[in-house]
Amino acid sequence: MVPGDAILETRELTKDFGGFLAVKGVSLTVRRGAIHALIGPNGAGKTTVFNLLTRFVSPTSGTIHFEGRDITRERPAQVARQGLVRSFQISAVFPSLSALENVRVALQRARGGTFRFWRSERALAELDDRARALLAEVGLEQKAAVPAVELPYGQKRALELATTLALEPALLLLDEPTQGMGHEDVGRVAELIRRAAQRRTVLMVEHNLPVVAGLCDVITVLQRGAVLAEGSYAEVSRDPRVLEAYIGAPA
Structure with a gap:
């Protein structure tokens, strides 16, 4: 499926936990039909972004639009009924x-x-x-x-x-779908995600970079709660700022 118009957009999304800025002005556009990944080092704010999108956590400021509708202040159940559905790191x-x-x-x-x-x-x-x-x-x-x-x-x-x-779901949010899996299971689940995305949009948090490279149309890299880089895997994997964030290479 070729990615089309925006199904999800955030503008300057921010979450302040008592003086700790977990998410800082994140503006994100997820295109319909895409497999879009959020990646970043531990503590980058990926899961907090997911919690904001699904309204398990309320933003300090900023907006969230899903299917053109402002869902920034809606309840989690309302968001899920509209078709924005999430899985979790731990099997439930x-x-x-x-x-x-x-x-x-x-x-x-x-x-x-x-x-x-x-x-x-x-x-x-x-x-x-x-x-x-x-x-x-x-x-x-x-x-x-x-x-x-x-x-x-x-x-x-x-x-x-x-x-x-x-x-x-119209938009499927997957939080670390391959976490804790052996190589064979990782490949199987990656293929399942690919098949599921044939008729749906997928936004996923994933640490396994080969999975991201093989699946995703767009990758957004977070660092310290802010967007560091965005693009195809080939683009972000060559970005000196991304290399520095992951392996400490000089920018």
Whole structure:
């Protein structure tokens, strides 16, 4: 998908935690259809930016526009219902439920009602076809009946992606999607992200630079809460300021 118009824009986004400026005047544009990465050294402000975008944290100043609408003061649930949906660094699935049941719960939530655990199995089965299709999308079609607690770590993250996709996001925010994974799982999850992005926009925080290089159309580099550089991976990886921030090379 060729990136198009802006789906998300921030202007001079700032967060001050009692005198500590965690985010300093970040202006960010995410184009529809892009895979856009936020990278930077530890403490650069990446997760705080995500918390601001999803309204888990309120900005001190600045604005956030999603799909042309000002969401700067909206509640997290309102933002999610509009299609800006986030995954987290730590896998968040129901361990005692099967993979299918986890996705089915997310599909119930996407319909705008309560979870309705007391509904009959027959009623819940209405969602099974869509749940199975989402499991197939992330390569878990053979694991539908397996309790989440029994899945290996990489498959738990794939299941989390399926539950996130069940919410039908227009913009998918992925926070360290390959954290803690072995090489084989990293490659598998990177491919899942690529497939998910065929019909969606993705903004991701990721430390694994080969993953960023192989996936992302645009990379924004943060340092000490501010934008240091932005461009393609080839552009930012040659930027002397980026090299200095990562490896201490002289600018």
